[in-house]
Amino acid sequence: xxVFHCIHCGQLLFFENVNCVRCGRALGFASExxxxxxxxxxxxxDGQNRWQATRTGRVYRLCENYVKHNVCNWTVREDDPxxxxxxxxxxxMIPNLGKPGNDRYWYKLEVAKRRLLYTFDQLGLPYRGRRExxxxxxxxxxxxxALTGHAEGIITVSIKEADDAHRVRTRIExxxxxxxxxxxxxxxxxHYYWERLISNSPLIGAFRVLFGDDRANxxxxxxxxxxxxxxxxxxxxxxxSYAAMHPWEDWAETWxxxxxxxxxxxxxxxxxxxxxxxxHDEPTLLEVPNPVGEVDVSFERLVTSWTTITYVLNxxxxxLGNDDAYPxxxxxxxxxxxxxxxxxxxxxxxxxxxx
Numbered sequence: 001x002x003v004f005h006c007i008h009c010g011q012l013l014f015f016e017n018v019n020c021v022r023c024g025r026a027l028g029f030a031s032e033x034x035x036x037x038x039x040x041x042x043x044x045x046d047g048q049n050r051w052q053a054t055r056t057g058r059v060y061r062l063c064e065n066y067v068k069h070n071v072c073n074w075t076v077r078e079d080d081p082x083x084x085x086x087x088x089x090x091x092x093m094i095p096n097l098g099k100p101g102n103d104r105y106w107y108k109l110e111v112a113k114r115r116l117l118y119t120f121d122q123l124g125l126p127y128r129g130r131r132e133x134x135x136x137x138x139x140x141x142x143x144x145x146a147l148t149g150h151a152e153g154i155i156t157v158s159i160k161e162a163d164d165a166h167r168v169r170t171r172i173e174x175x176x177x178x179x180x181x182x183x184x185x186x187x188x189x190x191h192y193y194w195e196r197l198i199s200n201s202p203l204i205g206a207f208r209v210l211f212g213d214d215r216a217n218x219x220x221x222x223x224x225x226x227x228x229x230x231x232x233x234x235x236x237x238x239x240x241s242y243a244a245m246h247p248w249e250d251w252a253e254t255w256x257x258x259x260x261x262x263x264x265x266x267x268x269x270x271x272x273x274x275x276x277x278x279x280h281d282e283p284t285l286l287e288v289p290n291p292v293g294e295v296d297v298s299f300e301r302l303v304t305s306w307t308t309i310t311y312v313l314n315x316x317x318x319x320l321g322n323d324d325a326y327p328x329x330x331x332x333x334x335x336x337x338x339x340x341x342x343x344x345x346x347x348x349x350x351x352x353x354x355x
Contacts, residue, residue: 001118001263003270008038008054015118016111018066018073026051028062029114031086031121037075050078063088065217069097071107074114090129093141095159105162116189119259122266122292124349125193138192148184150191157184176242179328183256187227190255194248197344210340211254212247221246234303237333250337257328258341261306264289268309270294275308283308299339303330317335 004013011022013036018027026039028051039051042059049061060075063085074085082089088110095102121125129321130137130153141156148158160166161181173180198207199214208214225245234244243253269290276284284309289297310326317325330338 001115001267001270002034003267004036006038007035015115016073018070025054026062027073028066029073030060030075030077031117032077034121039075044335051075064272065110069106071103071110073113087117089131090117090138091140091142092130092154093143095142095144101163102159105159106142108162108181109149109157109159112185113140115182116185116259119263120189120201121347125345126196126348127192136195148188150188153192153193153195155185155188157181157188176240177323178240183260186256186259187252189259190252191248193255194251197348198251199338203344206340207251208247210337211250214247216246218246218248235329236331239328239330239334239337251341254334254337255341258338258345261302261338264309265289265291265302265305266293268305273309283311285309299342302342303335303338 001015004015004017005011006013006020006023006025006027007024009020009023011020013020013027015029015036017036019025019028020038025031026040030053037060038054039060040054042050042052049067051062052058053060061076061080061083062076063072063074063076065072065088066074067086072085072088073085075087076082091110091113095106097103097106117127117305119125128137130139133153136153139154140189141154142159143156144159146158148155148161149156160277162186167179167181170176171325198204204214206221222245225242230241230244234241237246238250238253239257240253243250265288269288273288274286276286285305288305288309289301291297291302310328313326314324318324
């Protein structure tokens, strides 16, 4: 994630902010420009959903879900006929807002989705909604009584995953070291992009060599996993125990892991993070590479930087009395799979031209 500032007064901002805490101006993220805009009412627009970007003067509307439900902070260009932003128009089903607490769950689900789409745009990963591609376009359904999963472009997320207490209980019951709402979105998007980038493509052969044969019976693999657990040596080959279930899950877990790395490294780079310990034999990182801003960053440099950053993250978390922020150890085989994801994305990247 970038570091954002109020274009009017320079105040540091978070991606989710709707107002600047210093100058009080309304804020709106313009996904086409990749900017968190400071907004003013243009002359004669009192009572209208028309806002003008500070400095550029370009006019926008706030997303309808921003105005009516306060679950979004994205904008819509004035010439766009849609009332919803690029993110919200991908949501097909929302929770029942008549139930107490569901509005908060919906907000958290949309926040995670917007962060996911931000990363897609930064990496140049193409996606289309169901309007543009009715058969295979990307769609999100947020349901109460459904399992989180993906099918033919439709990503379903159980709203229970937006309940922190429920999610922690599930993580403990499933013996998972890591379970987050954003992690669910990243994992399920891996299934979406497997169908777009790998299945029925020239890469399928290389995929099967590295991840295994995707034609293996999924139901049998699932029964084996939940009946007997992962193989005892799963750490030697997979980023997580769940990845050991089936090549599809291996890809989705590895894909999600790569997105974790990209977002964290971009944030660390944007913050100007450097690590210079007093001892020369300790992990050192003089400059964090930006995985989406520097086209010539090698995969080896990304992994080396990632190792150092996670070492510091875990130490900081322990100092706060929390579990490790990054409870993973990457084997050589798992790292090769992450590189496969990296190379696949690089080959298909179509970066947005921000105007």
